[in-house]
Amino acid sequence: MQTFKGTLQSMTSRDVPLLVSLQVDGDRIRMWSDRHRIGSWDKNAVKIRRDTIFRFCLEIDEETYLFTPEDPASLTNAVDVEIDLSSTEKPRFGLADRIRQAAETN
Numbered sequence: 073m074q075t076f077k078g079t080l081q082s083m084t085s086r087d088v089p090l091l092v093s094l095q096v097d098g099d100r101i102r103m104w105s106d107r108h109r110i111g112s113w114d115k116n117a118v119k120i121r122r123d124t125i126f127r128f129c130l131e132i133d134e135e136t137y138l139f140t141p142e143d144p145a146s147l148t149n150a151v152d153v154e155i156d157l158s159s160t161e162k163p164r165f166g167l168a169d170r171i172r173q174a175a176e177t178n
Contacts, residue, residue: 078141
């Protein structure tokens with residue numbers, strides 16, 4: 073059982089981000105904030121994909137949220153994370169761009 077602390081932001085409302093704990097326990101994903109239980113879902117019912125290197129997009133009960141964990145690498149290892157390789161959007165700090173930039177300055 074692993075617990076990840078971070079912020080959760082709804083993609084459909086303008087509510088302020090909420091500090092939450094997300095727990096991955098076998099085939100269950102549970103979430104709570106402070107002492108308030110938010111929910112418990114079957115792991116297969118929660119779609120998790122990477123939005124950025126530090127942030128994940130969670131689709132739960134037809135709602136979409138952005139989750140920014142304190143330890144994104146450990147969350148990636150704990151759940152099956154979907155990565156969209158078809159995106160035309162370039163990363164903000166691409167390795168190839170940094171190498172070209174360094175070569176141009178030398």
